[in-house]
Amino acid sequence: MSNKIKIAARNVQVYYGDNHAIKDVSVDILDKTVTAFIGPSGCGKSTFLRCINRMNDTIAISSVQGDILIDGEDIYDSNVDPVQLRAKVGMVFQKPNPFPKSIYDNVAYGPRIHGLARNKADLDEIVERALKRAAIWNEVKDRLLAPGTGLSGGQQQRLCIARAIATEPEVLLMDEPCSALDPIATAQVEELIDELRQDYSVVIVTHSMQQAARVSQKTAFFHLGHLVEYGETDKIFTSPEDPRTESYITGRIG
Amino acid sequence: MTDLPDHTQPQRSLLQQDARTVKRNRAEKRFKMYGIVAIAIGLLMLAILLVTIVGRGTGAFQQTFLTLDVQLLEAKLDKKGDRNIEDIKKVSTFGYAPLMSAALEAKVATLGIQTELKPKAMADILSKDAAAQLRDFVLANPDLIGTSVEFKFLTNSRVDGYMKGRVSRESIANDKNINAAQLDLVDALHAAGALQTQFNLSFITGADASDARPEAAGMGVAMIGSLFMMLVVLILALPIGVAASIYLEEFAPKNLLTDIIEVNIANLAAVPSIVFGILGLAVFINYMHLPNSAPLVGGLVLTLMTLPTIIISTRASLKSVPPSIRDAALGVGASKMQSVFHHVLPLAAPGILTGTIIGLAQALGETAPLLLIGMVGFIASNPPDSIASGLLAPNSAMPAQIYEWAKRADPAFYERAWGGIIILLVFLVTMNAIAVLLRRRFERRW
Numbered sequence: 174m175s176n177k178i179k180i181a182a183r184n185v186q187v188y189y190g191d192n193h194a195i196k197d198v199s200v201d202i203l204d205k206t207v208t209a210f211i212g213p214s215g216c217g218k219s220t221f222l223r224c225i226n227r228m229n230d231t232i233a234i235s236s237v238q239g240d241i242l243i244d245g246e247d248i249y250d251s252n253v254d255p256v257q258l259r260a261k262v263g264m265v266f267q268k269p270n271p272f273p274k275s276i277y278d279n280v281a282y283g284p285r286i287h288g289l290a291r292n293k294a295d296l297d298e299i300v301e302r303a304l305k306r307a308a309i310w311n312e313v314k315d316r317l318l319a320p321g322t323g324l325s326g327g328q329q330q331r332l333c334i335a336r337a338i339a340t341e342p343e344v345l346l347m348d349e350p351c352s353a354l355d356p357i358a359t360a361q362v363e364e365l366i367d368e369l370r371q372d373y374s375v376v377i378v379t380h381s382m383q384q385a386a387r388v389s390q391k392t393a394f395f396h397l398g399h400l401v402e403y404g405e406t407d408k409i410f411t412s413p414e415d416p417r418t419e420s421y422i423t424g425r426i427g
Numbered sequence: 428m429t430d431l432p433d434h435t436q437p438q439r440s441l442l443q444q445d446a447r448t449v450k451r452n453r454a455e456k457r458f459k460m461y462g463i464v465a466i467a468i469g470l471l472m473l474a475i476l477l478v479t480i481v482g483r484g485t486g487a488f489q490q491t492f493l494t495l496d497v498q499l500l501e502a503k504l505d506k507k508g509d510r511n512i513e514d515i516k517k518v519s520t521f522g523y524a525p526l527m528s529a530a531l532e533a534k535v536a537t538l539g540i541q542t543e544l545k546p547k548a549m550a551d552i553l554s555k556d557a558a559a560q561l562r563d564f565v566l567a568n569p570d571l572i573g574t575s576v577e578f579k580f581l582t583n584s585r586v587d588g589y590m591k592g593r594v595s596r597e598s599i600a601n602d603k604n605i606n607a608a609q610l611d612l613v614d615a616l617h618a619a620g621a622l623q624t625q626f627n628l629s630f631i632t633g634a635d636a637s638d639a640r641p642e643a644a645g646m647g648v649a650m651i652g653s654l655f656m657m658l659v660v661l662i663l664a665l666p667i668g669v670a671a672s673i674y675l676e677e678f679a680p681k682n683l684l685t686d687i688i689e690v691n692i693a694n695l696a697a698v699p700s701i702v703f704g705i706l707g708l709a710v711f712i713n714y715m716h717l718p719n720s721a722p723l724v725g726g727l728v729l730t731l732m733t734l735p736t737i738i739i740s741t742r743a744s745l746k747s748v749p750p751s752i753r754d755a756a757l758g759v760g761a762s763k764m765q766s767v768f769h770h771v772l773p774l775a776a777p778g779i780l781t782g783t784i785i786g787l788a789q790a791l792g793e794t795a796p797l798l799l800i801g802m803v804g805f806i807a808s809n810p811p812d813s814i815a816s817g818l819l820a821p822n823s824a825m826p827a828q829i830y831e832w833a834k835r836a837d838p839a840f841y842e843r844a845w846g847g848i849i850i851l852l853v854f855l856v857t858m859n860a861i862a863v864l865l866r867r868r869f870e871r872r873w
Contacts, residue, residue, distance in 0.1 A: 228754070228758070231757065256761070259758060260759075266751065266758065270755040272756075272770055286759075336759060337759065
């Protein structure tokens with residue numbers, strides 16, 4: 174765990190039309206750390222996650238106020254192109270969503286559009302590296318040209334992780350990456366998240382408190398759009414300060 | 428089950444249906460029957476339609492020909508004898524008529540057929556188009572002048588009708604075009620094998636003919652007119668429609684203005700096609716001064732008519748691409764346009780193609796707008812000789828040609844209208860089959 178701040182949010186407000194979804198959230202997310210966002214459904218944790226790579230821009234009625242800084246740069250500055258931002262901040266979604274193309278093309282797509290490979294050999298290497306780091310290389314190396322949609326759910330999700338890290342992002346956002354997976358696939362993805370911590374700042378939204386406890390070093394608890402408590406994962410789960418956090422982790426709300 | 432000693436007693440037996448279940452099952456059975464009856468009626472109507480069309484239309488693909496040996500006399504056709512094509516062209520069809528008449532007389536004589544008919548009346552069993560047929564043949568083969576050639580002449584539509592059973596000896600009582608003696612001659616020639624009914628390719632490839640020569644009329648030129656119109660529709664409607672749909676579906680902000688546009692596109696799809704016809708007349712012909720009756724104008728009008736269909740089906744197939752694919756593309760840093768063109772559009776392509784082909788098929792069968800821009804009527808007698816004249820020279824279209832034939836007085840044209848419908852239906856069924864095949868072939872599941 175590093176002590177450098179990768180992402181700094183200050184007084185972030187998010188509105189969906191008249192609905193005030195995120196209320197005055199300020200948080201510092203550290204580099205090379207897994208940060209978990211937990212909280213009951215509809216508390217705003219996914220919304221906040223999507224602010225970090227400006228995926229909320231695609232929803233016409235949403236508006237974001239406040240500042241989010243990555244490496245000290247305001248990502249909502251008018252000079253920032255969200256496309257460039259998203260190359261730096263990769264995302265893995267709740268439901269595995271491989272492109273209906275080959276496994277190879279799924280991973281190669283990002284590097285291709287960002288011009289990361291000079292030639293075919295380069296691209297092959299990037300694809301292999303990404304698949305290896307996503308711990309799926311051994312399962313797919315013999316069928317790289319088979320469709321990505323033909324893999325099992327857990328494999329698809331690891332393929333999506335490979336796709337996200339192939340563009341060499343610095344931050345990896347994961348929106349409930351294991352909610353559609355069985356326990357074995359979940360364990361594989363969790364192990365992978367722990368590995369990815371070596372190089373990335375990983376932010377994971379999860380419904381499973383056990384998962385948050387297993388994979389993260391820092392945990393943030395959201396409730397009704399507020400960031401209620403943020404701190405070391407061990408501390409949040411053993412001696413939370415806020416009574417709402419305690420109620421949630423002991424299963425009384427949520 | 429007697430080996431198991433203690434059973435509880437059922438409060439209500441499952442082996443007997445209660446009144447409610449019986450009633451419910453009956454209702455379901457009745458409903459299924461209504462459905463089957465409705466489909467059966469539909470199928471019956473379709474069968475009647477097809478049988479009628481095929482029964483009445485196949486005759487148009489057959490034509491009665493009379494085979495004669497014609498002496499192409501140099502003295503009549505090429506007086507200078509130097510085979511100069513310009514000089515040969517100066518000989519009109521009147522110059523050819525005596526050659527045919529003589530050939531027919533010779534044929535009757537060699538076959539030993541007894542008839543009281545004068546040579547002129549004998550020649551009346553041939554089509555009024557026969558001389559032109561022979562002239563075209565000679566102009567194409569001037570080297571044959573001075574020789575004797577065996578040539579198949581079209582017969583008069585009454586003779587053709589008599590051979591097909593449409594005309595009988597009773598029905599010609601008041602017909603000035605043919606008499607019983609001529610039919611005797613026809614019977615004799617048929618018995619001798621000179622007069623035959625056979626497949627007539629020029630019905631598919633030929634041009635329309637005037638009222639007095641139904642036997643010479645064909646669909647070919649109208650088909651070319653339709654083809655050029657479809658080309659214009661495809662070139663204009665596909666890119667415009669797809670671009671408009673992509674913009675509306677993927678890029679346009681959702682506000683009052685786009686809502687109004689959306690509602691109006693849906694409304695345009697329901698506007699009667701004749702309205703597009705009068706719009707085309709006002710805008711393309713009266714205001715922009717494009718030529719009357721031109722397939723270009725027809726194509727433009729049909730483009731307007733087809734656009735809403737293409738836009739609606741394209742938007743539906745774009746909508747059916749799951750949003751997770753867009754998220755995935757945006758998530759790896761693709762721009763909006765890259766996500767649309769690399770991922771969404773390929774997935775929507777089968778739906779777009781299907782919609783386009785259905786739209787084209789609809790446009791192909793459309794007659795009403797063509798009425799107003801002058802594409803219905805006896806228009807073109809020659810196929811266009813270049814792409815420009817194909818677009819700009821007056822022409823008709825397949826459905827317009829069918830309508831035109833159906834309203835002419837001679838029953839021989841009526842038969843051709845049904846034949847035209849067969850050709851049109853073959854085109855439409857082919858296009859729809861291609862649409863289904865494309866969808867099957869390229870549909871991807873995720």
